Amino acid sequence: MIIYNSLEEFNSVKHNLPKLSFVPTMGNLHEGHASLIDIAKKTDNEVVSTIYVNSLQFNDKNDFINYPKTLDMDIELLDKKGCNHLILPDPSILDNIKSIKAPIKSTKLCGAHRPGHFDGVLTILNRLFEIINPHTVVFGKKDYQQFLLVKDFIYEKKLNINIIGANTIRNTNGLALSSRNILLTEKDKTIAPTLYKTLKDIEINKVYLNSEYLKTKSDYLKSFGFKVDYLISCDTESLEESYNINNNDLLIAVAAHLGGVRLIDNLVISKL
Ligand code: PAF
Numbered sequence: 001m002i003i004y005n006s007l008e009e010f011n012s013v014k015h016n017l018p019k020l021s022f023v024p025t026m027g028n029l030h031e032g033h034a035s036l037i038d039i040a041k042k043t044d045n046e047v048v049s050t051i052y053v054n055s056l057q058f059n060d061k062n063d064f065i066n067y068p069k070t071l072d073m074d075i076e077l078l079d080k081k082g083c084n085h086l087i088l089p090d091p092s093i094l095d096n097i098k099s100i101k102a103p104i105k106s107t108k109l110c111g112a113h114r115p116g117h118f119d120g121v122l123t124i125l126n127r128l129f130e131i132i133n134p135h136t137v138v139f140g141k142k143d144y145q146q147f148l149l150v151k152d153f154i155y156e157k158k159l160n161i162n163i164i165g166a167n168t169i170r171n172t173n174g175l176a177l178s179s180r181n182i183l184l185t186e187k188d189k190t191i192a193p194t195l196y197k198t199l200k201d202i203e204i205n206k207v208y209l210n211s212e213y214l215k216t217k218s219d220y221l222k223s224f225g226f227k228v229d230y231l232i233s234c235d236t237e238s239l240e241e242s243y244n245i246n247n248n249d250l251l252i253a254v255a256a257h258l259g260g261v262r263l264i265d266n267l268v269i270s271k272l
Pocket of ligand 1 (some may be wrong): 024025026052054057121124125143146
């Protein structure tokens with residue numbers, strides 16, 4: 001794997017590179033990221049990844065400061081997975097950066113609790129797409145709203161980029177892999193899988209789906225000590241709240257804090 005320690009280093013060689021499949025990350029990589037590299041490797045392209053903790057997408061300064069950093073281990077994992085190029089953007093990435101205003105659906109779900117978050121995500125991704133000019137990009141669907149907004153952004157801006165959404169990788173207990181999981185206490189690690197269990201429970205009982213039913217599920221999570229930002233049933237494209245499971249597949253999405261750690265998860269349930 002070739003490591004570029006600055007954008008200048010990458011820019012000086014990029015014109016000689018073949019088509020690229022791109023996996024953007026903020027580091028602290030785990031098996032979920034490894035699966036994105038595996039998917040990128042299945043394309044006919046060389047694989048490029050970035051590790052950059054993007055200050056623009058953190059509305060909580062402490063969250064940004066405490067974001068886990070494990071560069072040596074990350075490099076080892078990417079190398080082992082056969083990633084061809086790793087760019088470690090330097091602060092010049094922010095020079096004259098063009099701010100992107102995310103569309104209205106960015107204000108729903110996570111966006112309602114993290115104002116400006118998706119503006120920051122799209123702003124940095126737009127810059128990375130300009131620099132890397134990828135043929136394909138791979139995003140995990142654990143961050144479903146992010147995946148959707150990037151897909152829409154590529155379509156709206158008519159970017160010549162193919163986007164692949166990857167299924168969430170889970171521990172055997174169901175907990176979605178996340179860089180934040182290492183911040184959980186041992187006790188909270190046993191409670192955290194309740195999030196996915198609750199989503200699966202909603203799926204099993206989808207004939208009863210309505211706002212009151214979801215409220216009981218949200219209260220159930222609270223009884224375990226979760227501070228629930230949202231537990232919502234919504235349209236898989238518009239993210240508008242919906243319970244119309246007779247006619248449409250629906251996204252059930254949850255975000256909740258456990259001992260100060262913010263966890264998200266989701267499940268698409270098929271129509272009746
Ligand atoms: O999903 C992430 O890790 C980040 O939001 C991304 C896509 C790397 C942009 O900073």
